[in-house]
Amino acid sequence: MPAPEGFAYDVRGDEVVISHHGRRATVLRGRAAARFLADVEDGDGDTDQELMARVTGNYRRGNERTAKDHPRNSGR
Incomplete structure (x- = not known):
C-alpha cells in the first residue's frame, strides 16, 4: 500500500485545519x-502524512474492492 501524501495543515488561532x-x-x-x-x-x-490521513479518515484499508464485490453488498 502506498504511503499517504498530499496532506498539509495550518494553525489558525486555536484551530488546526488539515x-x-x-x-x-x-x-x-x-x-x-x-x-x-x-x-x-x-x-x-x-x-x-500518516497521522493526517488517520485523523481525516482519508486512507485505504485494502479491502474496498473485496467488500464491494461481496453478494451481501450487491444492492448498494
Whole structure:
C-alpha cells in the first residue's frame, strides 16, 4: 500500500485545519488540535502524512474492492 501524501495543515488561532491536495479535509479544535500538534512535533514528515490521513479518515484499508464485490453488498 502506498504511503499517504498530499496532506498539509495550518494553525489558525486555536484551530488546526488539515487539507488534502489543497481542499479542506477536517478542522481540529481544543484537545484534539493540541494532541495533533504535539504528535506532529514528535514525528517526521512521513509519519506526519500518516497521522493526517488517520485523523481525516482519508486512507485505504485494502479491502474496498473485496467488500464491494461481496453478494451481501450487491444492492448498494
